[in-house]
Amino acid sequence: MLSSEQRTGVVDNQDCDTYNWFSQRAWVEIDLGALYNNVKQLLKLLSPHTQLMAVVKADAYGHGSVTVAKTVLEAGAKWLGVATVPEGIQLREGGIKAPILILGATHAPEQIQAIAHWQLQPTLCSPKQALVFSNTLEAIKYRSSMPVHIKLDTGMSRLGTNWQEAGEFVQLVQRLPGLAIASIYSHLATADSPDPTVMEQQQQRFEQAIDQIKARDINPPCLHLANSAATLVNPSLHYDIVRVGLAMYGLYPAPHLQNKINLQPVLQLKARITQVKAIAAGTGVSYGHDFIAKKEMRIAVVGIGYADGVPRHLSNKIQVLIRGQRVPQIGTITMDQLMLDVTSLPNLQEGEIVTLLGEQAKESISADDWANQLNTISWEILCGFKHRLPRIAVI
Structure with missing residues (x-):
């Protein structure tokens, strides 16, 4: 199940890997067996066509990104999600070959070049950003189409193009050279609330946005909306990928979700x-x-x-x-x-x-x-x- 070097030892801390951890004054202990179990438990909630994206941003929520990534991929996760370009590069330098989605926004040409070099997959949030990506890739003579993920704002009021403008935005991205649409996604603001009203409204908006896109003869290859809470709450929110963070690390997003699955703190x-x-x-x-x-x-x-x-x-x-x-x-x-x-x-x-x-x-x-x-x-x-x-x- 897990390699011998994964089973015990200091991980993701180059300053400490030369001496015995038993001498440490303090440390964080990561139970890879619990992590593996949590991924397996989450996969049981999903239909065969739905894949699991393990969110390993912020050093895998403090657990150690490279070691966590290797374990969750072995357990059955297919995607990894990070917040920044350096986080993605760290995974690549650690030997990770799985697809990596950058969930945050990137704009600078040097970031775009790094994304291309390290074969990462960016999130596009606006027409302006999409144009910068296309122009930069053309300038560096990028020889293939970069997979990009379209972020829609359905009620989080954070990153993403307004859901009502989804059709126009996706059509623009499809026409721009150097870009290939890999998925359409949004993020839920209240999935951990016992009251599903806002979450259901966001899902309705997401569905309406997808209808707009399809009305322009564009068939999105992949859709995703669910975070940890939504993954536990309702299978109708799963679509093609679920993006799981906290639950993977063995904690429940809210007390009322504790009976949904048996998670072990990592x-x-x-x-x-x-x-x-x-x-x-x-x-x-x-x-x-x-x-x-x-x-x-x-x-x-x-x-x-x-x-x-x-x-x-x-x-x-x-x-x-x-x-x-x-x-x-x-x-x-x-x-x-x-x-x-x-x-x-x-x-x-x-x-x-x-x-x-x-x-x-x-x-x-x-x-x-x-x-x-x-x-x-x-x-x-x-x-x-x-x-x-x-x-x-x-x-």
């Missing part, structure tokens, strides 16, 4: 205890002394902080797992370290592992737990872990 965040000490009642802990010990207690210092992606606003709000038991974080989270109340754990030693996100015994803490504390979303939590934390692939 990422765990771990660190080591660097010191254990006793403090007296009345002792302040960390900057600002936001925590004052009410009694004599034992605290542990852990080698991870906000410079690694543990939000400072979680100070005095979260728990971590040690020896399968929950213990509270105390005091202000600092740049490189945080403190725990470990009074309840006797004989705790320096070097023991602390799980900040993940499972120990029967206890678990998820990115959703942190997101709820911060009034944000789990996507932001996952993308926040910095690159000085090595990504360790395990199975």
Whole structure:
């Protein structure tokens, strides 16, 4: 299923691949078996003609893009989605040969030349952008037609040409030299909402746009609309490709979708205890002394902080797992370290592992737990872990 080099070791972090990861003060652990399982579970939701695009932008949501890409492609994904040209180049340099769609907008001639050189596939959002692409490809004497994907705005109010102008836009792209339409797509704004009203409106607009295109005797070769939430919600949204991000990494886009499929979290965040000490009642802990010990207690210092992606606003709000038991974080989270109340754990030693996100015994803490504390979303939590934390692939 997975190669030996994928099963364990430091991945996607060149600064850390020369020494044993067991010496690390903190790291992100990536369960490739869970990732593989999630892709297989998602594929079961799809009809045979619908393909899965694995969204691996933002370093695969902090999981390590090249290693994730290799695993999801082995599991059955056919496409990869990234946000920027450099993200696509990184995958190509990592040996990835699958089709890669750049979901963001690109305009500069040097970007277009890089797209051509690395055989990436761009998103076209406007007639002006399409003209720039065609003119640039003609100027560099590009010898074949570049596959391009037409983005329509059906209600997200972000990238894309207005859906009402779809027929005219697609006809222009079809006539421009050097461009070959690979797909028509749009993006849903509220697919994770229990109320499907806006999502259904967007789908109706998408369908009307496709009718406009077909009325001009243009038959789109491929259609896609669904993100993770829409993939879980309604098969009518699947079309030819689904673009899956969060669900692939084992998290649900919304609580009401948790019964749709059995997903396994892929990422765990771990660190080591660097010191254990006793403090007296009345002792302040960390900057600002936001925590004052009410009694004599034992605290542990852990080698991870906000410079690694543990939000400072979680100070005095979260728990971590040690020896399968929950213990509270105390005091202000600092740049490189945080403190725990470990009074309840006797004989705790320096070097023991602390799980900040993940499972120990029967206890678990998820990115959703942190997101709820911060009034944000789990996507932001996952993308926040910095690159000085090595990504360790395990199975």
